[in-house]
Amino acid sequence: MSLVPAPLLVFDFDGVLVDGMDEYWWSSRRAALKLLEDPPERPLPEAVPLAFRQLRPLIHKGWEMVLVAAELGRASPGPVPTTTASYAALLARALERWGWQPATLQRALEEVRAQAIASDRAGWLARHRFYPDVVERLHRLRHEGASWRVLTTKGAAFSRELLEAAGLEPAGLDGHEQGPKTEVLKRLLAEPEPGGGPLWFIEDRRATLAEVRATPELAPVRCWLAAWGYLGPGDGEGLATQGIDWLDATHFRGPLETWSSPAPTPGAIANGR
Secondary structure, eight states, X not given: OOOSSOOEEEEOSBTTTEEOHHHHHHHHHHHHHHHOSSOXXXXXXXXXXXXXXXXXXTOOSHHHHHHHHHHHTSSSOOOOOOSHHHHHHHHHHHHHHHTOOHHHHXXXXXXXXXXXXXXXXXXXXXXXXXXXXXXXXXXXXXXXXXXXXXXXXXXXXXHHHHHHHTTOOOSOEEOGGGOOHHHHHHHHHHSOOTTOOOEEEEESOHHHHHHHHTOXXXXXXXXXXXXXXXXXXXXXXTOGGGTEEEEOHHHHHSOGGGTTSSOOOOOOOOBOO
């Protein structure tokens, strides 16, 4: 049995297809050190700090990681935010404290990544790993008649490097250069696939899915929260009230027809996988 018509699957990248935690910190740390006029008050470790891992579920865009790295280098960085509101307040205070602009931070991050790829592409690629079964599952989608594409806040060029290294060819790739995810999804709805199938969006950041659900024009988009991503405590609770479906690894590996039948039930959620 096959879905008629088959959906267009739009995947977030970091935290859904790829675990790049080591690279996030590696690049963010170096970008922050380049921007700081003086050495940090607290040495920034080579290994990923626990506080950075804890903040990852709240981080939305790449420039925020550089700012977080600079904050972790302060003598007294303060408590780790646990809510979207407290994290937004941290970002606002930190931008004012350092006198930086998001564009400056994003540019510094992308320069570090570009230099790393130019000097040691294999080493940069090795700081990422595709989640178990992801590559094989994406290859099987074509046999189910479904197209898939990537929608990410990472720079498109860096996502493309990783996809090509894994032998993956999405139908499309939209990075942060193409604008907010909600705007990209609106454009995709306006330009449906030739088969006329529905649009399914798979993301690991619940706040992003909530924003999609709060956008009237995106009502036709079916939203899935990936259980294996960078989730915070409680992210899997009360999804139905927001019109968000839970996607665990077992259903992801199975045929598309089985993704929501029976409906998965969130279990204990860890930070990452």
